[in-house]
Amino acid sequence: MPYYIYRITQTGPIRQLSKITQFDAFKEASNEAKRLRRETELGPGDAIKTMFAANELEAEDLLNQPPKEDFTTGEDY
Secondary structure, eight states, rough: OOOOEEEEEEEETTEEEEEEEEEEEHHHHHHHHHHHHHHSOTTTTTTEEEEEOHHHHHHHHHSOOOOOOOOOTTOOO
16 A cells, blocks of 8 residues: 655645655655655645555545544553
8 A cells, every 4th residue: 555645735624635655665755745844835724744555535534634643641641
């Protein structure tokens, strides 16, 4: 499965996803995402994300899902 790199632009409650590129190996995708984060001017709420998925549709679906809540807070942790 490939690694997809997306630029995410947040406009209110709506996320706009723009596919930048894709790679077959994690190391290449990670290096490119880090380079893009350093060299690209991102506005408030914008992000560069890498997603591992079977296809572009699955990658975009995963990127649009709300983040999971962190249940590791509280007295027990």
